[in-house]
Amino acid sequence: xxxxLVEENIPKAKIRVIGVGGGGGNAVNxxxxxxxxxxxxxxxxxxxxxxxxxxxxxxxQLGTQLTRGLGAGARPEVGREAALEDRDRLAELVHxxxxxxxxxxxxxxxxxxxxxxxxxxxxxxxxxxxxxxxRPFQFEGARRKAQSEEGIENLRQCVDTLITIPNQRLISIxxxxxxLKEAFAMADRxxxxxxxxVSDLINFQGMINVDFADVRxxxxxxxxxxxxxxxxxxxxxxxxxxxNAINSPLLDDISLAGSTSVLVNITGGNDLTMHEVSxxxxxxxxxxxxxxxxxxxWVVDEDAExxxxxxxxxxxxxxxxxxxRKSAPARxxxxxxxGGNSRSxxxxxxxxxxxxxxxxxxxxxxxxSRPRNPFAPRKGSAERSEDNSYDVPPAGNRKKRY
Numbered sequence: 585x586x587x588x589l590v591e592e593n594i595p596k597a598k599i600r601v602i603g604v605g606g607g608g609g610n611a612v613n614x615x616x617x618x619x620x621x622x623x624x625x626x627x628x629x630x631x632x633x634x635x636x637x638x639x640x641x642x643x644x645q646l647g648t649q650l651t652r653g654l655g656a657g658a659r660p661e662v663g664r665e666a667a668l669e670d671r672d673r674l675a676e677l678v679h680x681x682x683x684x685x686x687x688x689x690x691x692x693x694x695x696x697x698x699x700x701x702x703x704x705x706x707x708x709x710x711x712x713x714x715x716x717x718x719r720p721f722q723f724e725g726a727r728r729k730a731q732s733e734e735g736i737e738n739l740r741q742c743v744d745t746l747i748t749i750p751n752q753r754l755i756s757i758x759x760x761x762x763x764l765k766e767a768f769a770m771a772d773r774x775x776x777x778x779x780x781x782v783s784d785l786i787n788f789q790g791m792i793n794v795d796f797a798d799v800r801x802x803x804x805x806x807x808x809x810x811x812x813x814x815x816x817x818x819x820x821x822x823x824x825x826x827x828n829a830i831n832s833p834l835l836d837d838i839s840l841a842g843s844t845s846v847l848v849n850i851t852g853g854n855d856l857t858m859h860e861v862s863x864x865x866x867x868x869x870x871x872x873x874x875x876x877x878x879x880x881x882w883v884v885d886e887d888a889e890x891x892x893x894x895x896x897x898x899x900x901x902x903x904x905x906x907x908x909r910k911s912a913p914a915r916x917x918x919x920x921x922x923g924g925n926s927r928s929x930x931x932x933x934x935x936x937x938x939x940x941x942x943x944x945x946x947x948x949x950x951x952x953s954r955p956r957n958p959f960a961p962r963k964g965s966a967e968r969s970e971d972n973s974y975d976v977p978p979a980g981n982r983k984k985r986y
Contacts, residue, residue, distance in 0.1 A: 596622075597682040597786050597796040600711075601779055603627040604699045605656075605663070607689020607718065609638050614772040616640065620780055622787030623685070626677065628702070630666045630694045631655035644677065646670050646698060656693025660731055663697025674705045681711040682796060683786070685779050686743070689771075691720040691728035696735035703742035712800050715739050716778045718749045718771050745803040745899055747811050749774045753833040774834065778811050781849045781895035785881040792861075794847075794881035802847045802879055806899035810835050810843075817890045822850075825894040826864035830871050832896075840871040844900030848880035852892035856882070864894060872898070 601623050603612035609627040616625060616639055628644040629635040632653030635643050645653060647666020656662040667674065678684050684706040688695030699715065706713040717736065720728045740746045751771050758767060782803075785794040803809070812835045814828025830840060840846060848868055850861055861882055869878050877900075 598680060599623040599683045599685070599783055599786065600678065600681045601625050601685045601687065602677075602702060603638075603640065604686060604688040604702060605629055605692055605695030606631065606634050607692065607695050608687045608699075609634060609640070610768070611687045611689075611772045611775040612640050613638060614769070615776045615779065618776055620776065620783075623779070623783050628667075628674075628694075628698065629655075630663060630698075644670075644673075646694065656697060658693045658728075658731075660693055660697035660735055663692075663694040664701055665697075666694070667698035667701035671701065671705060674702055675709060678702075678706045678709050678711055681706070681709070683712040683714070683783075683799075685783075686713065686715045686739075687717065687775050687779065688715075689718045689720070690735045690739075690748075691724060691732035696731055699735070700738040700742045703739060707742065707744070712796075712804060713743045714745045714747065714782070714803055715743045716747045716749070716775050718751050718775065721751045721755075721767065740807065745806045745809045747778055747809045747897065749778070749811070749834060756833045774811075774813075777813055777895060778897070781811070781813075781897065782847065784851070784883055785847070785849055788883055790881045790883040792880070792882040794879060798879045799847065802845045802877065802897070802899055806845060807903070808901055809897055809899040810838055810901075811898075812896045813893065815891055815893050817892070821852075821890065821892045822856075822860035822864040822894075823867065825850075825892045826867045829894040829896045830868065835898075838901075840868070840876075840896070840898050841873055842901050842905045843898035844873055844876050845898070846872050846876055846878045846880075847897040847899075848878065849883060849895040850880065850892065851883045851885050851888065851895075853888040853890070854884055854886060856884070856892065860892075868894075868896060876900075 599622065601612060601615065603609045603626070606629065609629055612625050612627050624642075625640045626642040626644060627635065627638045627640040628646050630646045630651045630653070632645055634655070635645055647662075647669045650666050650669055651662065656666065686699050686703050686706070688699045690696050695717070699717065703713050703715055717739065719732050719736070722729075736746070736748060749771065751767075754767065754770050754774070758770065762770075782799060786796050786799055812829040812832030814825040814830070814832060816822060816824030816828065818824070846868065848865070850856075850864060865880055868880075869876075872878055
């Protein structure tokens with residue numbers, strides 16, 4: 585009997601990343617320059633000058649009749665109206681996408697106002713819609729903070745999953761010498777790792793594979809999500825990375841115990857062992873809710889050398905649980921009060937109970953040193969793309985490009 589080997593053309597999920605406003609545009613620039621692949625990049629903005637500085641392959645100007653390319657003036661209502669003006673063209677932009685990431689810095693005009701409109705359009709065409717946005721630093725002012733909270737609430741109602749990055753929490757892993765430029769670059773790096781942590785699991789065949797259906801299970805109609813990132817090196821690198829992810833300042837003191845769905849991306853070199861991965865997986869499962877659906881993938885990065893990285897995205901939080909955490913008193917990242925971690929709160933209300941973030945104390949290996957900054961840029965970033973197309977509203981016989 586003869587057997588014929590047939591080479592299958594396996595379809596890939598179509599993933600589009602849309603950077604909205606100045607903050608979203610900066611985040612997309614960083615993703616491109618970091619060499620991120622497997623997704624299509626688009627930036628949209630009301631500010632034509634800012635849009636012209638983008639290195640994204642596709643650039644889309646919003647609300648030209650309303651703003652004349654001069655921006656939204658830090659007014660979310662103008663950003664929203666600009667997006668509504670171009671709603672039909674936005675629908676064409678996301679048509680045929682399996683998954684749409686929307687990234688923005690909340691608190692300004694275009695990102696805060698337009699992102700919910702774009703998200704609603706993406707959901708209407710059937711795309712799994714995930715927003716990854718930042719809350720402003722404290723020094724950006726009370727008005728920007730208030731606008732960001734209103735925008736985040738509007739966005740939450742329009743997406744499948746909303747990952748919010750509290751920029752102020754990044755101060756806890758920065759140093760006194762961290763410049764303003766470096767602080768915003770760190771925030772861009774977090775957005776990059778959130779998108780990459782999910783998209784890589786879909787796009788790249790890992791040693792333990794996760795497909796689009798798995799990701800959809802974790803992220804479809806799940807509401808607010810939280811992300812933790814940890815890196816490790818040396819003899820106990822996987823446990824160090826997993827523990828640092830669980831204790832990440834980005835989790836904002838919310839324990840994985842409140843999550844019913846967890847997506848884990850473990851990335852490292854070819855020398856990762858099954859024993860290492862198993863230990864890290866068990867640790868994360870023990871931290872999660874006892875009935876949580878934990879899906880994890882193992883992706884090989886040949887450039888990782890000795891480092892390993894663990895990205896945890898937790899979803900499915902009860903709204904009452906999140907509201908309880910919101911009502912907890914805010915703490916300074918430089919707090920010197922006592923406290924423990926989530927593992928010291930068995931049987932009580934899930935969460936860290938306002939405990940100060942400390943160098944993780946692991947049941948698996950004693951006290952660790954101060955975690956390395958997982959948001960430092962990697963060497964060997966890709967060169968900027970030369971294939972740029974700038975989508976402006978049609979005039980005369982100008983051809984539209986999406």
